[in-house]
Amino acid sequence: MGEEERFEFHQLPRDVESEVRAQAKDTAELFEKWCENSNSGAVKNTSILTDHRGLSGRMKFATFLYNSHFQSYQKDSFTLDFFQSPVVNSVLTMPSSSGHPAPLSMASAVTSVEVDQVPCTLLSMNFFDRLKSSGIVRENGAIVKCFDEMYDNFLVSDELRKVLIIKDSENYDVFGAKDRSEFLFKVFTHITLGGPVNQYEDEVKPYLSTGKLLYKTLLTVVKKPSTSKLSIASTVLDVKAKVDEDVVFPWRQVDGGHPQSFCYLIIDNIKRQVTAWYHTWH
Template sequence: METSKFSFRLLPNKSFPSMESRETRYLLEKWYMKGRMKLVSFFYDQHFQSYEKEAFARDFFASPCVREHFFLVPHGADDSWRPVRSNVARIEVENVACTITSMSFFDRLKTEGVIRESGSIRKCLDEYRDGFQIADELRRVLLVVDSDNYEIFDESDRDEFIFRIFRHFCLGGAVCQYEDDVQPYFETTKNFYHDVVSVAKDPDTKKLSIVSRVFRVECYGDEGDYVFPGNGPHEQNICYLIVDMVKRHVTAWYHDFGQGIM
């Protein structure tokens, strides 16, 4: 049996102002993410290097403190929130790039005509991909690999944490009511990114850089069965660990896509 290197304790006073505003709460409800998304932060006790990410994630989900405070959306008839199952045998941990410091990253959506100068999103003929309704050019950029504008973001762009945040908010939950204007997506992305990612200023160049490390995780059971996040692999079943290695803080962001009206 492997011993744990990392221990965790809750940061009870950690706040996420962007998620607590009335406007954001309204949007998350509209996008069917309210009540299906969790953010919780912990302090960890040992120095962490990125190459230890699997051990870090394993210790995180095995931690009694994490299991006490990081509950998941229920499935089925039992409506009680639940911890991650204890019999996690394997955890897959993916490095996520986190280098972008400006929303100008998304300017190409306007220059390429996906959204108009006013911010309105160009419409297109309805189609469905992987359970998502695609009724505008923005969702075509996010989901349709063979669309005309898909390549305005290359694979390294799409790997960036800020792009993933934007994409998750744009796609929403199982019964998402989509926006006609891009601004709510931009504002929510910007404010959320500011809340969860730590930055530092270079004393020589005065430029800001990201000091957080981000990992996407999936958990599997003893027989290779999918455990977490959500009740099966899906674009919108997500769990990210956002690690500030200076402060030794880790924030878990979890979202469960859902199956319809709760």
């Protein structure tokens, strides 16, 4: 791509939620429990995961086709072009003072970005077996309860949430820094923590099954011809859009950040597609 050529984006009518639903009947039933008003957001063709227990219609997906081959060293310029694209700005939404989603284009023009590449190497849910071996989850899958406490606006009432977010908890080190940086861990964490008034599950299976299918749906996996082993071909970026020094997406600087306000760009360089997965805690 020439030095002055920019990445351009065109929206695709992809429905990530429907793709996840189609993969397993029990997950479809689970999504019926969690999701309302699918594809009924204010922006056409944006699939919305709406957890009636707390995600409040703010967990969203949008997929775009881009024009030129992406290389990892271009992550900053790619992301800036993404957020400065009129197409993207008309599709991505954020909470407004009216309480209804508003296009990102309603905010001031993005001038800079923060970008971190997210490790994405795990191909097995065995990664979470330690939840049982450490006593966070019982052998039958039940999540071990604890006394209620508030932490970072979360009501923590079980050992699973403690290990996910409370750094000085007894079991926090069950997952090290490298483990927590993995995209699979982040997917599981976001689904498990939910929204501001989330009613949590008593068993871990729904979180694991939903996390697994969402992870598989968002990523592209290929088989290496030389070894016949599977590997993940997608690039995942954890991104923030800024106006001058203030974050405007996925949360506004004036509101402060929150672990459940996030935006990931999942880049499939084979198809030249990028999917934005984002949620705003508000």
